[in-house]
Amino acid sequence: xxxxGLLAPAAAxxxxxxxxxxxxxxxxxxxxxxxxxxxxxxxxxxxxxxxxGYDLAVKRINEMGGVKVGGKAYKLKxxxxxxESTPARGAQLAERLIGQDGVKFVLGAYSSGLTKxxxxxxxxxxxxxVEGNGAARELFTQGYRYLFAxxxxxxxxLRDAVNLAAEVAKEKGRDPKTLKIAMAFENxxxxxxxxxxxxxxxxxxxxxxxxxxxLPPEINDMAATLTKxxxxxxxxxLVSGHEKGATLVVRQTAEMKIDVPIVATTHCDSAKIxxxxxxxxxxxxxxxQWDRKLSYQDKWFGSADDYANLFEKEFKYPAPYQAAExxxxxxxxxxxxxxxxxxxxxxVRDAIASxxxxxxxGPIKFDSTGKNVVxxxxxxxxxxxxxxxxxxTKWAETKxxxxxxxxx
Amino acid sequence: xxxxRLLFESPxxxxxxxxxxxxxxxxxxxxxxxxxxxxxxxxLINVAQGELVMLGGYAAFYLYRAGIHPLFAVPVAAALLxxxxxxxxxxxIFRVVDRDLFISLLATFGLSILLQQLANTLFGADVRTAExxxxxxxxxxxxxxxxxxxxxxxxxxxxxxxxxxxxxRRSRMGQAIRATAQNPxxxxxxxxxxxRVHAWTFGLNxxxxxxxxxxxAMTWIVHPYLGLPYTVRSFMIVIIAGLGxxxxxxxxxxxxxxxxxxxxxxxxxxxxxxxxxxLLVAILVWRRFWLARERRYLR
Numbered sequence: 001x002x003x004x005g006l007l008a009p010a011a012a013x014x015x016x017x018x019x020x021x022x023x024x025x026x027x028x029x030x031x032x033x034x035x036x037x038x039x040x041x042x043x044x045x046x047x048x049x050x051x052x053g054y055d056l057a058v059k060r061i062n063e064m065g066g067v068k069v070g071g072k073a074y075k076l077k078x079x080x081x082x083x084e085s086t087p088a089r090g091a092q093l094a095e096r097l098i099g100q101d102g103v104k105f106v107l108g109a110y111s112s113g114l115t116k117x118x119x120x121x122x123x124x125x126x127x128x129x130v131e132g133n134g135a136a137r138e139l140f141t142q143g144y145r146y147l148f149a150x151x152x153x154x155x156x157x158l159r160d161a162v163n164l165a166a167e168v169a170k171e172k173g174r175d176p177k178t179l180k181i182a183m184a185f186e187n188x189x190x191x192x193x194x195x196x197x198x199x200x201x202x203x204x205x206x207x208x209x210x211x212x213x214x215l216p217p218e219i220n221d222m223a224a225t226l227t228k229x230x231x232x233x234x235x236x237x238l239v240s241g242h243e244k245g246a247t248l249v250v251r252q253t254a255e256m257k258i259d260v261p262i263v264a265t266t267h268c269d270s271a272k273i274x275x276x277x278x279x280x281x282x283x284x285x286x287x288x289q290w291d292r293k294l295s296y297q298d299k300w301f302g303s304a305d306d307y308a309n310l311f312e313k314e315f316k317y318p319a320p321y322q323a324a325e326x327x328x329x330x331x332x333x334x335x336x337x338x339x340x341x342x343x344x345x346x347x348v349r350d351a352i353a354s355x356x357x358x359x360x361x362g363p364i365k366f367d368s369t370g371k372n373v374v375x376x377x378x379x380x381x382x383x384x385x386x387x388x389x390x391x392x393t394k395w396a397e398t399k400x401x402x403x404x405x406x407x408x
Numbered sequence: 409x410x411x412x413r414l415l416f417e418s419p420x421x422x423x424x425x426x427x428x429x430x431x432x433x434x435x436x437x438x439x440x441x442x443x444x445x446x447x448x449x450x451x452l453i454n455v456a457q458g459e460l461v462m463l464g465g466y467a468a469f470y471l472y473r474a475g476i477h478p479l480f481a482v483p484v485a486a487a488l489l490x491x492x493x494x495x496x497x498x499x500x501i502f503r504v505v506d507r508d509l510f511i512s513l514l515a516t517f518g519l520s521i522l523l524q525q526l527a528n529t530l531f532g533a534d535v536r537t538a539e540x541x542x543x544x545x546x547x548x549x550x551x552x553x554x555x556x557x558x559x560x561x562x563x564x565x566x567x568x569x570x571x572x573x574x575x576x577r578r579s580r581m582g583q584a585i586r587a588t589a590q591n592p593x594x595x596x597x598x599x600x601x602x603x604r605v606h607a608w609t610f611g612l613n614x615x616x617x618x619x620x621x622x623x624x625a626m627t628w629i630v631h632p633y634l635g636l637p638y639t640v641r642s643f644m645i646v647i648i649a650g651l652g653x654x655x656x657x658x659x660x661x662x663x664x665x666x667x668x669x670x671x672x673x674x675x676x677x678x679x680x681x682x683x684x685x686x687l688l689v690a691i692l693v694w695r696r697f698w699l700a701r702e703r704r705y706l707r
Contacts, residue, residue: 223428277539
């Protein structure tokens with residue numbers, strides 16, 4: 001009977017498909033959140049951080065009895081796909097999560113590029129999309145209704161370095177107007193956002209931007225820019241070029257002895273500059289979304305430090321901010337489900353929009369464009385081979401060492 | 409304009425840029441020697457050149473992490489990469505040697521993607537460095553700084569170039585390589601095992617790239633996607649210098665390094681690469697006119 005021999009597996013396949021689709025639709029007592037994260041490709045390191053952050057949140061919430069929605073307790077679960085670090089694939093997978101798997105709530109991918117690809121899809125299907133790893137400013141100028149971000153947008157990354165420099169200048173009896181800025185930013189959307197933020201602040205203080213280089217994406221050497229820095233003698237050097245830029249500026253300012261009182265960069269914690277370059281990184285300022293030493297508290301994890309400890313116990317490596325952001329994303333959903341009292345995506349979306357909560361990651365409250373407007377950025381300084389929080393001054397752990405003493 | 413003024417006001421800046429340019433050029437020269445060799449002998453443009461540099465860099469990084477001074481990694485990386493190059497030849501390259509240039513481009517392009525992704529999976533996407541601990545040299549009362557490792561890299565590049573020249577000129581295999589480059593068919597008739605010569609050539613190329621990669625790890629940074637600039641610059645250098653002239657390759661590489669640094673300073677880092685490509689176009693156009701003139705004389 002060749003015909004039935006073919007039919008049976010086909011039927012079984014259909015049943016299986018139907019079953020998985022059914023399972024994913026938040027029926028029963030489980031709510032399924034969908035996520036495309038980068039498990040392979042260039043973002044694989046941070047993709048894993050993101051996934052670990054989601055997993056820890058889900059595990060903790062389920063341990064605490066899940067989420068109560070309209071008197072019934074639900075467990076959470078995340079359905080993952082690997083987006084291979086490519087935006088086109090991310091958009092495809094979002095379609096698949098929503099269209100085929102019936103997911104009604106989407107967690108963000110890693111990086112602004114991927115988020116930019118996925119947001120139109122979640123918008124089309126009117127599915128709430130909360131993310132913690134896409135910081136580009138333009139994500140929030142498109143009028144998206146269903147996209148929310150728990151992190152500070154990228155134009156805030158290095159503003160604190162400028163503010164700090166102005167503070168120091170005032171302390172030393174110098175007018176911030178006389179300060180000179182040298183900056184080198186990679187030519188990518190994220191870094192150009194960071195640059196916009198600096199330009200705004202520089203204008204506000206009346207500071208002079210003496211060097212404004214845009215690094216090519218394949219940058220392997222910053223010698224030409226740094227030679228210029230030596231000639232101009234600026235009061236601060238600001239760099240954003242992902243891990244490459246952070247590593248290069250640390251290595252080459254030390255090697256070429258480029259003496260600038262304030263050197264600040266993004267991505268130095270993920271580039272592990274203090275760990276892998278030791279002395280060379282001394283005195284460098286690093287922008288970060290979050291730190292375990294901040295005194296934030298919540299009911300799920302306790303303090304930021306408790307979270308970091310739990311994370312390290314679970315995954316055997318120190319909690320990076322990328323993971324903390326991701327965990328906070330899930331907490332926003334959990335909080336919104338409970339307040340909405342329903343699993344209707346529209347009601348959940350409205351509940352998310354009116355979020356006003358404190359988490360171990362920091363305060364979360366969205367403006368009308370969907371970005372978190374109450375959480376400040378953190379600025380570290382590498383001191384004695386460790387990252388110490390120096391700004392915002394309210395949460396600071398120690399005072400800024402100024403000027404940076406070049407490692408000998 | 410502001411930048412030009414700075415340059416004229418302070419002559420030390422020019423010295424700094426010149427030195428940095430020459431020293432970075434030496435590293436480009438290494439990768440370019442290898443490309444010229446493979447191109448000349450096997451008629452193959454190896455697009456995976458930069459990936460071989462990257463692998464050499466990782467060899468240095470892992471030796472450094474194991475507590476071995478990365479300088480020893482230069483010969484070790486060369487040896488490892490020789491083996492890797494040999495294997496690549498036996499697995500892929502030999503299939504495309506006598507084929508259309510387009511096929512070899514495609515094949516090596518595929519290899520470059522494969523090597524990048526393999527490196528990403530095996531070593532992770534993190535940016536790595538290997539510290540030589542050599543420190544920095546101060547010239548003119550600190551107005552010009554040169555990290556010693558760059559000098560070492562420069563010397564290493566010159567040594568490797570000299571070694572390569574001698575190897576090609578004196579050794580049995582070197583002679584066989586040159587014979588194959590001149591006329592593969594005649595070489596085969598004379599009893600030279602050209603397949604083996606090709607394997608050696610590709611291995612040698614990989615070894616040179618490996619050595620330069622180890623130097624890159626000590627001087628700059630290593631990550632899985634650093635290859636492209638090295639491939640592109642090797643290609644440019646070989647286009648300008650021609651095949652089979654080691655001294656010209658070195659001169660072109662140093663010139664390129666210097667031009668690049670000055671362009672980066674004057675025009676800003678964003679035009680550094682653009683300037684270099686504009687220069688390439690200008691040189692090619694100029695050379696065309698020059699060749700046309702030569703032809704007229706011949707007539």
